[in-house]
Each structure stands twice: as C-alpha cells, then as structure tokens.
Amino acid sequence: MAFLDIKDLQVDYVTEDGVVHALNGVDLEVMEGETLGLVGETGAGKTTLAKCIMGLLPQRTGRIRSGEIYYDGKDLLKMSLKEMQKIRGAHIAMIFQDPMTSLNPVLTVGDQIAEAVQNHENCKRDEAMKRAEEMLELVGIPAERAGDYPHQFSGGMKQRVVIAIALACNPKFLIADEPTTALDVTIQAQVLEMMQDLKRKFHTSMLLITHDLGVVAQNCDRVAVIYAGEVVEYGGIFDVFKGMRHPYTKGLFSSIPQIQNEVTRLAPIPGMMPDPMDLPEGCKFCTRCQHATQRCREEHPQLVQVGEGHWARCFLCEQEGKVKE
C-alpha cells in the first residue's frame, strides 16, 4: 500500500487578475522508504503540491478544488488545523527552497531546532536544546554554534540547519522543495549526500522536488514529470531515464548537455509553458509539441501504462497499454 497517496488533486489560486489553475488533477503515490523525484519547469506546480501536502497553501488565495491526500489512511485535506499541527514536523516535514530566507533571523538556530522538538515532545527547554545540539552535530555543524543566529552561517550551513529542523522529530516523510537550488554546486553535492545518509539512517520516505535531472538520477527511486499542473509521465528511475515516452520528458532530456555525445547545439523545448489562467483544452503540452495533432488540441489525454509501473499521458502511447482509469 502506498505510504502517501495523492488522488486527483486540483488547486487554484484566486488572484485579482483571474484564477490560476496551479494543479489540474495530480495523482501520485509514494511508497514507504522510497524517494520520489518530482521534476518540472518553474511554475509547473511543484511547490504548490508540496505546500498542499503540508497544508500551507496561502489562506486567502489558495483553493483546493478537489482531491484527497491520504497519509496513514487519513485524508490530510480534511484534517483540522490542530490535527495538521500534530502531523507537521512529527510525521511529515519539509525542507524549503531558499535557506537564506527560511530561517527566522531573530532566533538562534538552536532555538529554532528546539522549537520543533518542543512542539511534539513534552520536554523541557534544556532537553530540547540538547536534542537541537545533537541534530546540529548530525548535519555536520559543531554543537557550540547552537547559540548563533542565522546570519552568522553560510548558505550551505543554513540549509543544513533547515534539514536539522526538518529531521528533529524523526519524521516518516520528508518533502524537499529544491533543497539545493540556491546553493553553490560544490555544496549541493555535500548537502544531497548528507540527506541521502540521513534518509537511510531514519528510514524516511521522501518527495524530492527539483528541476535538475542529475539530482533525480542520483537520489531517486522513481520519478514523476509534472507539466502545467499535471503529471505527464512517471515510473521507475531507469524506465523513465532510459525509455521516456512523453514528448515533454524527451524535450527535458534533450535540453541538457551530455558529455558523451558531441552535439553542436542543445535542443531546447520551443515556446513557453501555457498561461495557467488560460490552459489549452486538450493536452496541456500541445502548444509546444512537435507531434501535436488536432486531437491533441481538443481531447485531454489520460495516463497510459507503457511499462511495469511506468505511465505516460500522451496519445502516442495509446496503442501500447491500458488507460489508467
């Protein structure tokens, strides 16, 4: 059984200029102990999905149109704020994109980690501080620095602190929203490696959001490709990387340089992602797809099984397998 099961999740943002359709029926499953990669361009809805799982959609503008997110057999979206607060940090934790802004500048890092502990465990402040120091050591920061403020740390160190906060209560599921995008390349590798170690140590499942296919290749068991608020292809890491089926996925791969084959030019995907306020009726990718037909423009394709646990949302694959209901 799936550890976290997202069913037909549709999320809008209601803004002054109109309704932004951020997620348009996302179905995803995360298995126990696995790392699922979520890949897509900026604005594809990756962060919205993460925030939706955490119950952190902007209150005023965010609106969940439909869908369920089952965790441990219960629908997170139907939970009260109180119940959600018990889940956040203790069961599901999140690592944010930009370590520079995700720490509170006026509290010491020790305090910020200890707060996570105190939120879920009935313990005294000094016990929580001790745990905070242990967590710091765990992410490779000397315990003495617990009394320092965020501005006294470098970007990479800050992200380690953010990770320490996320893992402080030993959560079963970790959402990492582009955890290394804001970091230098050398630091990126270190942080990712550390996350992998900790994940194995604590036996945590993870949703790793990124736009970097290299990161996915190194860290994930399965991968889902998201485009304009829709999962267009997902499957095991080897299946997708070796036998990608959706034109968008192919485009993603051909737009990154590969060292082994000499190419004179990269092939970027032409055009731009469609305006999320005014999405095409049929396939969301039809405006940029070189295979697009009249049918693609009119009819919305369903996910089609193209291999063992490998699905793609494209009419081109229709003959190959059964349509997901």
Added chain:
Amino acid sequence: MKRKEREVGSMANQALHSRGLWADAWHRFKKNKVAVAGMVFVLILVVISIATLVIDWVTAGEIYNNYVTKTNLPMKLAGPSLEHIFGCDEYGRDILFRLLWGTRYSLFIGIVSILIALVGGGFLGAIAGFYGGKVDNVIMRVMDVFLSIPSMVMAIAIVTALGNSIFNLLLSIAVPQIPRLARIVRASVMSVRDREFVEAARAVGADDGLIIFKYIIPNALAPIIVQASLTVGSAILSIAGLSFLGIGVEPPAPEWGSILNAARTYMRDAWHISVIPGLMIMITVLSLNLAGDGLRDALDPKMKN
C-alpha cells in the same frame, strides 16, 4: 529609514524603465476611488480659496468685512440653524463664511511652506547625494542635528524669535521639514546617480549642474513628489497648531486653528465652534494623505501591500 530609502530607490528605478510612467500612474490613480475622492476634495478647497480671493478682489473686500470679520453681537454663539448652518462664533460671525475664507491660509501656508522646504531640502539633498563622500557626510550630519529638534518645537522657537509675519510662519513650518525632504531627495539622487545615461551625459562633457537638473532631478522626481504631498498635511496641522497657541495667524483673520483657539473659552456654551473647524482641518489633512498615499501606490505599484 533604510527601508524607506530602498523604496525610494525602486521608485526611481521604475521611473527610468517605463517611459509612460506618469500616464501609467495616472491610469492607476484613477482606479483608486478613495485617493480620487481625496484629490477631488483638495481641488474643491483650492477652488474655494481662489473663489474667495476673487470675490474679495471684485467686491473690494466688502463681503470679507461684512460677513467674515464684522461682529454681529445678537447672533453671538448662535447654534447651527438654516440661516447659519454651522452656527456663529463668539462675535456672532457666521462660521461657514469664516471656514470658507480661512481655507486660503491653511492651503497657501501648507503648500508654499512645503515648496520652500522642497527647494531647500532638494538643494541640500541633491548635492549630498550627487557628490557623496565628505560633502554628503557634512550635510547629512547637520540635517541629523536639525532632526533632533521636534518640528513643532522648532516652529514655536522660530515664530517666537522672529515674530509671526506670514513669511516667518512659512519659514517656521518649512525649516523643520527641510531635513526630511533632503533625505528623500538624497536617496533618490543616489539611486540614479550612477545610471548609464548619467555616465553618458558626463562622457559628452555635461557639467554637474546640467546633469543634476536635466537628468537626475527628473528621474528622481516621483518619490519626491509623493513625499512632498504627504508632508503638506502635516504642515497644515502645524500652522493650525501655531494659530491655536495664539502665535500663528493673527485674529480676526479666520484661520481654522485660531477659530479653535477662541472657541476654547466658549466650549461650555457652544460646542459647534470647537467641533466644526476641527473637522474641517481633519478632513482636509485626511484628503491630502489619501491623495498622497494613492499617488505613491500609483507611482510604485510594487509597494502596494
């Protein structure tokens, strides 16, 4: 203060990038109903002060002498009625007339004093911002010293020492505002000083004065206008305050603050004399603030919430 300077910077940057800044701003301003209402009220006041001046000129002050300043003791402290909708004051003068004829003082002193402050503060701020370094340091330290005297207190000192002629009143309101405006001008000038088009002007041999007036000031204008328009309100409050203390505009001139000063004695018998002129001042300042806020939002939509 830091944040304000950053806001100013971003406003100045915007001024550079969009050619139709003023047209855009006007378009956005029009959509802000509250700000438009504020501006309409201010315009009405301007019309009233001009109209009353014209009336005085045409009638050779007859209306002014007969209705605004002439005592009419039978109507002393009369409450609001159909004939005198705002009632009469302690000399039986119609308050509505006095308020209308008093508009010119608040508006004139408010606007002119801020213009004076703008010239003074603009000059000092532009020099400080343009040259930077030591010049900047000296000017801004002196401005800091000026800022350490509460503005109302400085205004009182100036009027006490120099007397309360109109010019001195203008000065007493303007001087305390100079450092505030200088800071804003300095920040905007600094944000445009090193832009490419200034470099280009310098490269073709334009002198400093030309660069400041032709290139820097126009591009730094938006935040300065916003700040100045927001300051007019506080200038009107200051002048009313001085008149209320009896050291501003002299009676029998119908300045709003001095009507309130006289009203104090008769508060027990005639509430309307103390309430109505104050409402007038409040609504005027409110309108100016709303229009100024609207102007700021219109000129820099990014700052809005």
Added chain:
Amino acid sequence: MWKYIVKRILMLIPVMLGTILIVFFIMDRSEVDPAKVILGDAATEETVAELREELGLNDPFFVRYGRYVLDLVQGDMGESYTYRTPVSDQILARLPNTLLLASTAVLLSVVIGIPLGVVAAKKQYSAFDNISMVVCLFGSAAPTFWLGLVLVLLFSQMIPIFPASSMGRGFWGVLRSLVLPSFTIAISSIATVARTTRASMLEVIRQDYVDTARAKGTPESKITSRHMLRNALIPVITSVGLNFGVLLGGSVLTETVFAWPGIGRYVIEAIKTQDIPSVLGCVVALSIMFTVVNLLVDILYAFADPRIKAQYKQGRKKR
C-alpha cells in the same frame, strides 16, 4: 555592547552642541532686548546700555553661545525674566509632569497600537482591518489640540467623568487627570504605530521562515508572537522613536489645552511674556529629551535585531 552604548552617548555630545547652537541662533534673532525687559519701561537708555554690557549681550554671538553652553553644563540656564528665578528650577519642577504625560502616551500607543496592527494584519481585508485602519487614518489626520477639545466636550462636559484641566492630587487624582491629556497626545501616535505594525506584519507574514515554523508544527499563536511579531517589531521601534518628537510637539499643545503644569505650557507662557531665557531653556530641554529617547531607541533596536548587535560585535573585533 557596552562599548557601543558608551560610543553612542559620546556621539550625542556633538549632536547636542549642534542642537543648542541652532536653538540659540534662532532665539538670538529675537528683537526683544533682555535688558529692557528686565528693567521695565521706566528705565533710561543709559541704564539699559549698562545692563547690556553687564549681561555680556554686546559680545560676539559665539562668545555668548559658548558661555550659554558652559553654564548649561553646570545646570545654569539663566534667569527667568518673569519669575526672577533660575530657568533650570522652573524646568526641573515641570519636567516630571511632561515626562509623565509623554511616557504615558508612549505606553498607550504601544499597548494599543501594536495589538491593533497585529490583529488587522492577521485578518487582512476583514471588517476589523478595514474599520480600524479607517479610524487610524482619521486619527492621524486630526489636529492634536482639537482632539483634546473634543475629548473634553465628551468626557468632561457631556459625561463628566474626567477633569477638564490641571493635574489632580494624590495617585488617583493624578491618574484621573492624566487620562484625557495622555489619550489626546497618544491618538495620532496610536494610529501611526498601528499602521506601521500592520504594514510590517504583512511583510513578515509572507516570509519563508513563517512557513518553516508552520511546517514544524508550531501552533499559530506561537507563530504570531515568536516568529512574526519579533521580526515585525523592528521597524515599529524606529517608528515609535521618531514619533516621540511629534508627541513632544503635541504635548506643547495638549498641555495648553488641559492646563497641564509641564514644560509645554511653560514655554507658551514664556512666549507670551517675552521671557526669552525660559523659551530657550524649554526648547533645549525638549530637544535633549528627544535626542535621549532616540538614543534609547537605537540601543533597543540593537537588542531587538541580532544582525545589528552583531555588527557592533564585529566592529569591536576589527579594531
């Protein structure tokens, strides 16, 4: 930190000298001849000239300024023409009253303004937010002295619960007489503080670290107090400090309205009797108060924001 405070206090000296120079210069423009005022109308030209010489009024400006500063350091602000007593005595007798009024007003603006701003920001666009912000707009546009008059009309004449003027006796008497004048001064600064707090909270509410705090399961009340307010307060502190100047100016007007025996009322009295040394003394005293409050605000600021505190620590290391 102590070094920073000491340094700031030392930096105060040139600022104060400058402040006094400006005030002294302004008051020196006065046409009033102190010798004439002291001797009265009956005095002859000769005796006036004699007294002028004796008082050193014929000395160059900077000599007189230097003398004033030296005297001031020794606590001598000259003699009041009206009272024939040292100005410093007059000021010291009234200073506590002005301080009481001003600090009550600051307290009110903080205690009312900050919660108002916080609630308005947390419920942005709600009826509470809209109504309280409209009230604040009116509050900051209303002339202080007029608010005083209106409060007297309402709470002293229509519903006589508070005295309309002067200071009461005994703790409760003082407290009762403090209510109207302190609210009069505080209203505009409550409005400013509430508006600043709201704007600053709205900025903080959107920060990523608030999401971080939520993501670790922190209860909403704790997020507001610990994560939002702590950060939002930093600009509010500055605003309260700057507002203190407006508040002191307001106290001059308010003390006049309520016949409150403070420095503000004294200065107006002195202006009417052309008592120049008293006016000078009061303006200097009010300016010094303002400067000292701003120093306190700066120090408080450093305590509230570890980034600023750290700057000074680093500065010390470098030296």
